[in-house]
Amino acid sequence: MSTTETNEIEKLANQEYKYGFVTDIETESAPKGLNEDIIALISKKKNEPEWMLEYRLKAYRHWLKMEEPEWPNVSYTKPDFQDIIYYSAPKNRPKYNSLDEVDPELIKTFEKLGIPLEEQKIFAGVAVDAVFDSVSVATTYKEKLKEMGIIFCSMSEAIQEHPGLVKKYIGSVVPYTDNFYAALNSAVFTDGSFAFIPKGVRCPMELSTYFRINASNTGQFERTLIVAEDSAYVSYLEGCTAPMRDENQLHAAVVELVALDNAEIKYSTIQNWYAGDKEGRGGIYNFVTKRGLCKGVNSKISWTQVETGSSITWKYPSCVLQGDNSIGEFYSVAVTNNMQQADTGTKMIHIGHNTRSTIVSKGISAGVSNNTYRGLVKVGKKASHARNYSQCDSLLIGDKCGAHTFPYLEVNNPTAIIEHEATTSKIGEDQIFYLNQRGLSTEDAVSMIVNGYCKEVFRELPMEFAVEAQKLLSVSLEGSVG
Amino acid sequence: MDKHKELKELFNKGFTSLENRLNGGTKGELHTYRKDALKRFNELRFPTIKDEEWKYTNISPVIAKYFKPSADSAVIADAKGVDRFFINRNDFIHLVFVNGRFSDELSFGWKETEGFTVTNLKTAIKDKPEIVSGYIGKNAVIEDNIFTALSSAFIEDGTFIYVNKNTVVEKPVHIFYVTNSNEEIMNAPRNLFIAGANSQIKVIESYEALSSAAYFTNVVTEIFLEEGAVVEHIKIQDEALGAYHIARTEVSQKKASNYLSYNVDFGGSIVRNNLHTRFDESGAENNLRGLYLTSGSQLVDNHTRIDHAMPHCLSHELYKGVLNDSSRAVFNGKVMVRKDAQKTNAFQENKNLLLSEDALVNTKPQLEIFADDVKCTHGATVGQLSKDSLFYLKSRGFSHDTAMRVLIYAFASDVVHAIDIPEIRDYLEKKIAEKLATGLEN
Numbered sequence: 039m040s041t042t043e044t045n046e047i048e049k050l051a052n053q054e055y056k057y058g059f060v061t062d063i064e065t066e067s068a069p070k071g072l073n074e075d076i077i078a079l080i081s082k083k084k085n086e087p088e089w090m091l092e093y094r095l096k097a098y099r100h101w102l103k104m105e106e107p108e109w110p111n112v113s114y115t116k117p118d119f120q121d122i123i124y125y126s127a128p129k130n131r132p133k134y135n136s137l138d139e140v141d142p143e144l145i146k147t148f149e150k151l152g153i154p155l156e157e158q159k160i161f162a163g164v165a166v167d168a169v170f171d172s173v174s175v176a177t178t179y180k181e182k183l184k185e186m187g188i189i190f191c192s193m194s195e196a197i198q199e200h201p202g203l204v205k206k207y208i209g210s211v212v213p214y215t216d217n218f219y220a221a222l223n224s225a226v227f228t229d230g231s232f233a234f235i236p237k238g239v240r241c242p243m244e245l246s247t248y249f250r251i252n253a254s255n256t257g258q259f260e261r262t263l264i265v266a267e268d269s270a271y272v273s274y275l276e277g278c279t280a281p282m283r284d285e286n287q288l289h290a291a292v293v294e295l296v297a298l299d300n301a302e303i304k305y306s307t308i309q310n311w312y313a314g315d316k317e318g319r320g321g322i323y324n325f326v327t328k329r330g331l332c333k334g335v336n337s338k339i340s341w342t343q344v345e346t347g348s349s350i351t352w353k354y355p356s357c358v359l360q361g362d363n364s365i366g367e368f369y370s371v372a373v374t375n376n377m378q379q380a381d382t383g384t385k386m387i388h389i390g391h392n393t394r395s396t397i398v399s400k401g402i403s404a405g406v407s408n409n410t411y412r413g414l415v416k417v418g419k420k421a422s423h424a425r426n427y428s429q430c431d432s433l434l435i436g437d438k439c440g441a442h443t444f445p446y447l448e449v450n451n452p453t454a455i456i457e458h459e460a461t462t463s464k465i466g467e468d469q470i471f472y473l474n475q476r477g478l479s480t481e482d483a484v485s486m487i488v489n490g491y492c493k494e495v496f497r498e499l500p501m502e503f504a505v506e507a508q509k510l511l512s513v514s515l516e517g518s519v520g
Numbered sequence: 521m522d523k524h525k526e527l528k529e530l531f532n533k534g535f536t537s538l539e540n541r542l543n544g545g546t547k548g549e550l551h552t553y554r555k556d557a558l559k560r561f562n563e564l565r566f567p568t569i570k571d572e573e574w575k576y577t578n579i580s581p582v583i584a585k586y587f588k589p590s591a592d593s594a595v596i597a598d599a600k601g602v603d604r605f606f607i608n609r610n611d612f613i614h615l616v617f618v619n620g621r622f623s624d625e626l627s628f629g630w631k632e633t634e635g636f637t638v639t640n641l642k643t644a645i646k647d648k649p650e651i652v653s654g655y656i657g658k659n660a661v662i663e664d665n666i667f668t669a670l671s672s673a674f675i676e677d678g679t680f681i682y683v684n685k686n687t688v689v690e691k692p693v694h695i696f697y698v699t700n701s702n703e704e705i706m707n708a709p710r711n712l713f714i715a716g717a718n719s720q721i722k723v724i725e726s727y728e729a730l731s732s733a734a735y736f737t738n739v740v741t742e743i744f745l746e747e748g749a750v751v752e753h754i755k756i757q758d759e760a761l762g763a764y765h766i767a768r769t770e771v772s773q774k775k776a777s778n779y780l781s782y783n784v785d786f787g788g789s790i791v792r793n794n795l796h797t798r799f800d801e802s803g804a805e806n807n808l809r810g811l812y813l814t815s816g817s818q819l820v821d822n823h824t825r826i827d828h829a830m831p832h833c834l835s836h837e838l839y840k841g842v843l844n845d846s847s848r849a850v851f852n853g854k855v856m857v858r859k860d861a862q863k864t865n866a867f868q869e870n871k872n873l874l875l876s877e878d879a880l881v882n883t884k885p886q887l888e889i890f891a892d893d894v895k896c897t898h899g900a901t902v903g904q905l906s907k908d909s910l911f912y913l914k915s916r917g918f919s920h921d922t923a924m925r926v927l928i929y930a931f932a933s934d935v936v937h938a939i940d941i942p943e944i945r946d947y948l949e950k951k952i953a954e955k956l957a958t959g960l961e962n
Contacts, residue, residue, distance in 0.1 A: 055629055109572070113840075138686075155785070175529045196892075241712070339530050377588060390642035413654055419878075432887075432889070433694060434889065434891075434894075435892065437859070437860075437862070437891055437893070438859075438890075439892070440888070440889060441887070441889045442812060442886075442887060442888045442889065443885075443887045443898070444884065444885060444886050445884060445885060445886075445900065445902055446882070446883075446884050447881070447882065447883045447884070448880075448882045449872070449874065449880065449881050449882075449883075449902040450877060450880045451877065452706075452874035452875060452876055452877055452904060453904065454874070454901040454902060454903065455901075455902070455903040456900070456903065457899075457900075457901050458885070458898075458900040458901070459897070459898075459899045460885070460887060460897060460898050460899070461895075461896065461897045462887055462894060462895075462896040462897070463894070463896075464892040464894070465897055516577045
C-alpha cells in the first residue's frame with residue numbers, strides 16, 4: 039500500500055470516538071463498595087419483596103467463594119470490586135405524562151445518540167424502554183402491547199407487578215452459581231428489561247431497549263429476562279453507546295431467554311461502547327452472560343450480535359437445546375481495533391432429539407487488537423440426530439493484530455453430524471485493486487469488502503439495525519486499513 | 521496429594537540406582553541434564569483435568585500404578601518372538617529394544633553404514649558425547665511437561681540417528697520398542713534424529729508388546745532437520761491394550777526442509793501423543809497425518825502444535841479417527857502463526873467417525889494468528905457414514921456389514937495411502953482392515 043494511502047488511513051484511524059460525551063444529571067448514588075448492607079440497600083431502594091433480597095444475598099455469598107476466571111484470552115487490570123458504586127439512580131424520578139416533562143438534558147442525550155424519543159413514537163413498530171443508567175425513565179407503546187397481553191417493562195417494575203413470573207424464571211437459565219460475573223450480577227443487578235409473551239401471541243413490533251452507561255464510576259449490572267410461552271414470537275433489540283471517559287467501567291449483565299413449545303425468540307445486539315483511547319486507556323469491560331433455553335419442543339432461539347465497542351468484550355451467547363427439534367442460532371460480527379480485546383463466541387448444548395444449531399462468526403481484527411472466537415458444541419448422550427454447522431472466519435487488517443479460534447467440539451452421540459470450518463485471511467490486494475480501478479477509494483473498497491464479508495450476519499438483523507450496523511462497522515474500521 | 525509424593529519418591533530412588541549403575545557416566549554434561557530434569561520433575565505437579573492441556577485426559581490411572589523405571593526391573597528382557605513384528609527382514613535396518621534395553625543380537629543392518637550413523641543412544645553417548653549433549657533437550661524442553669522431565673531424568677538408551685549432509689539413506693530404519701514384562705515397568709526411551717543438510721531418511725518407530733501386564737511407555741523424540749533435509753517419520757503405536765503410552769515428539773525445521781509424519785494409534789489403554797513442530801527458517805514444509813482406531817475403553821489423545829515462527833512455510837495436517845464401543849478420542853491441534861510469519865499457509869483437518877452410542881470425541885482445532893498475510897483454515901467434523909453411500913453399496917449386493925467395513929476402511933486408510941514405503945503401507949492397510957473387522961463384530 040502506498041504512503042499516501044497509509045497516511046490517510048492513519049489519519050482516519052486516529053479519529054476520536056464520535057459519541058463521547060457526559061450528560062450532567064445529578065444522580066443519587068450508594069457509597070462505593072460491596073457488602074451485604076449495600077445489597078440490602080439496593081433491594082430496599084427498589085422496594086423489592088423478601089425473596090428477591092434473599093436471592094441476591096445467596097448469590098453474593100456464593101460470589102465471595104468464587105475466583106475471578108483466568109482462562110479468557112484477554113489481559114486487563116482486574117476491576118476492584120470495592121471501588122465501584124453499585125447503585126445510582128437519576129434523582130427525583132418523575133412520572134412523565136408527556137415528553138415535555140422529561141429533563142431536557144436527558145432528551146438531548148438521546149438526541150445525540152440519534153434516538154429522539156418523539157420520533158420513536160412516530161416510528162412504526164418500535165417500543166422503547168430506554169434505560170438511563172440503572173433506572174428506566176421512559177416507556178412507550180406499553181398500552182398497545184398490554185392489550186395483547188404482552189408484558190414489556192423494566193425489571194424493577196416486573197418485580198413489583200409480576201413477582202410470580204419473575205420468581206419462576208429468574209435464574210432458571212443462568213443460575214447465580216454459573217460463573218463469577220453471573221453471581222455478581224445476581225447479587226447487585228439494579229435494573230434491566232423484562233418481556234413476557236403469552237401463549238400464541240406474535241409480538242407485532244420489535245421490542246427494543248437502549249442501554250446507556252452514564253454517571254462516573256458506576257458499574258452497570260443489567261438483568262434481562264425474556265419469556266416466550268407456547269407458540270409465541272418475539273424479536274428483541276438491544277443497542278448501546280457510551281460516553282468517553284478515563285476510568286474502566288465494568289459491565290456485567292445477565293440475559294436469560296426462555297422459549298416454550300413452538301416459541302421463537304430473536305435477540306439482536308449492537309454493542310458500541312467506548313473502547314478506550316488509542317493506548318487502550320478507559321473503555322468498557324463488557325463481561326456478559328447470555329443464555330437462552332429452548333425448553334419446549336420445536337422452539338427456536340436466535341442470537342445476532344454486532345460487537346464493535348468495549349475495550350474488553352467477553353461474552354458467549356449460548357443456547358441450551360433441551361426441547362426436541364429445537365433450533366439454536368448464533369450470528370456474530372466482532373470487530374476489534376486499536377487495543378481492543380474480544381473473546382467471544384457461543385455454546386450450543388444439544389440435549390433433546392433432532393436438535394439443530396448454526397454458528398456463523400465473523401471476526402475482524404485491526405490495529406493491535408486481539409480477537410478470539412471461542413465456541414463449544416456439545417452433544418449429550420441422549421441427543422440423537424443432532425446437527426451442527428459452524429463457520430468462523432477471521433479477517434486480519436494490519437500485521438500487528440491477532441486472530442484466534444478455540445472451537446471445542448464434544449460429541450457423545452454417534453448419530454450427530456457436526457461440522458466446523460474456520461478460515462483466516464486478509465483482504466486481498468487484488469480485491470482492493472479491482473475496486474480502486476472502478477473508482478472507489480481504498481477506504482470505500484475496504485468498507486465494501488468488509489460489509490460483504492459480514493453480510494451473512496447482517497442479513498439476520500432487523501432492518502433498522504442492519505443499516506445502523508453497516509454504518510457502525512464503517513466507523514469502527516475507518517482508517518484501520520494498511 | 522500423598523500419592524504423588526510417594527510416586528516421586530519412588531522415581532527419586534530409581535534415579536539413585538541409575539546413578540550407581542552408570543558408574544562413571546555421572547560426570548559429563550548429559551548427567552547434569554538428567555539431574556536438572558529430575559529437579560524439574562520434583563518441582564512440577566502431575567496434571568489433572570483442570571489443566572487446559574489435559575482437560576479431557578485423566579491420567580490418574582497412570583499415576584495410580586507405581587511404575588518402576590524399567591532398567592531397575594529384575595525381569596530379564598526376553599526377546600523370543602520379537603522377530604514376528606518384522607515387516608521387511610531384508611531391506612530394512614532394524615533396531616530392537618526390549619523393555620527399554622537394546623538388543624544387539626536382534627538388531628541388524630545398523631553397523632555397516634556409510635555417511636550416516638544409526639545406533640543405540642547408549643553407544644552414541646559413549647562415542648559421540650559432544651553431539652549428543654549438543655542436541656539433547658534442545659527441542660523437547662523439560663520446563664513445562666512433567667512427563668518429559670521424568671523421561672529425561674531416566675535417559676539411558678534409545679535410538680540415535682545422524683545423517684551426514686548430502687546423504688540419502690536408502691534403507692528405511694525400523695525401530696522396535698517391545699515390552700515383555702510381568703512387572704509394571706516404565707520404559708523411557710529417548711530418540712535423537714539429526715538429518716544433515718540435503719539429507720534424506722525414512723524412520724519407522726513401532727511400539728509392540730509380548731506380555732499383557734500393564735506398563736508405561738514415556739518416550740521423548742527429538743528431530744532436527746537441517747537445510748533441505750527430508751524426513752519421513754512413521755510412528756506405529758500398537759501397545760498392549762492395558763498399556764499407557766505418553767509420547768512427545770519435537771521437531772525443528774531449517775530452511776526448505778520437509779518433514780512428513782504418520783502417526784497411527786491402534787493399542788494402548790491411555791495414549792497421549794504430543795507432536796510439536798517448529799519452523800526455524802523460512803521455506804520449510806511439513807505434513808502431519810494421524811489415524812486413531814479405538815475400541816473397548818481406550819482413550820487416545822493427540823495434541824499437535826505447528827509453530828509457524830518464520831514466513832513462507834507450509835503445513836498440512838490431517839487426523840482421522842474411528843471410534844467404537846465406549847472408547848474416547850481427543851484431538852487438539854494448534855496452529856500458531858507468529859508475528860512476522862507472512863505468507864504462511866496452514867491447513868488443518870480433523871475427521872471423526874463415531875460407530876457406537878457410547879463413543880465420545882472431543883476435538884479442538886485451534887488457530888492463533890498474529891500475521892495478516894496468511895491463509896489458514898481448519899475444519900473438524902464428527903459424524904457417521906453417509907446413508908447414500910451405504911445404500912449404493914447395498915444396492916450393488918453388499919451386505920450391510922461389508923458395506924460398512926468398506927466405507928470405514930476407505931475413510932481410515934486414506935491417511936496412510938501416501939506412505940512412501942510400500943511394505944509399511946501394505947502392513948498398515950492390512951492392520952486397519954483387521955482392527956475394523958474385529959471392532960465391527962460386536
